[in-house]
Amino acid sequence: MPWRSDGNELAALKLRYRWLILLLLAAGLTVFESLLPSFGPWFKPGLANIVTLIALALLGARAAFTLALARVVIGSFFLGTLFTPTMVVSATAALVAAGTMVVLWRANIGLSLVGISLAAAIAHMVTQFMVVEWWIVQQPALFYLLPPLLLLAALTGWINGTLAQYVTRRLESCGYGNYSAPYRKSL
């Protein structure tokens, strides 16, 4: 498991089961999102990133990383894209997005989950394009599509960040932040 127990087994168990709940939620959102009508090629609202953000805020960096990777694997299992290029593209992009979140979260420069989500959405989109261009399409003309899609990514990133912030606040006010607070620092 991605975090230390620090001798407190019950607290560690609670963290693990929370992580699992978030993972199932994220995987479910990944599948749900693929059923939505597409806004354009390679464009999805990125709802699962909301859960990655919540995991980052409540459980810490490692939990967010492992959650991002695990939800792509589980999600692509259900979507039938397991071990296909599609999965590699989304896994790379999800990891880079999670990395961006972690770096900005730790940098502590006054960004809330809204700004962190925005940056992650942009990083996700750019990574997707780079992986697809280098590995699959190999046509720089692809990048003509990038600016309009980045605009959409900025919009959905902002919305997702607001939702993540809202859910995180609610969970914290219900006491879900309490157990993780000392762990957040150690992670």
Added chain:
Amino acid sequence: MNWRGTGADRWLLGLVLLLIVAGWWFSPQLLAGTPKSVEIFHGNREVASYPWPQKGSGVTTIRIPGDIGVSVIALSAQGVRVVDAPCRGKYCVRSGMHRRAGEMIVCLPNRVTVRITGVRRVGGIDALAQ
């Protein structure tokens, strides 16, 4: 729900939007290759070829006889365009100035094609279909 974010969030949003607009504005220059020459075809026969004009050189007017009449093509450092065509639709005229390597002007009824050659860093719109 707080949709407005913190001050830093809004700064980041502004920066991101600025970069997107700049990228949008400059992507044609960043992605397009430099034109080298202009080739003009009637059907599949090349009838004329001109090196891409240097900056400051004047406008070269080229008259190309095609199937139904004469296509008039103007070539300058700013680009190449069809000034007049004998066809009814005049899509080639209306498509305006072309200046990127790989671009093409086609007058279908007259079977005249103008092609800009050069270092093609980027395929056309058909890149995905290639």
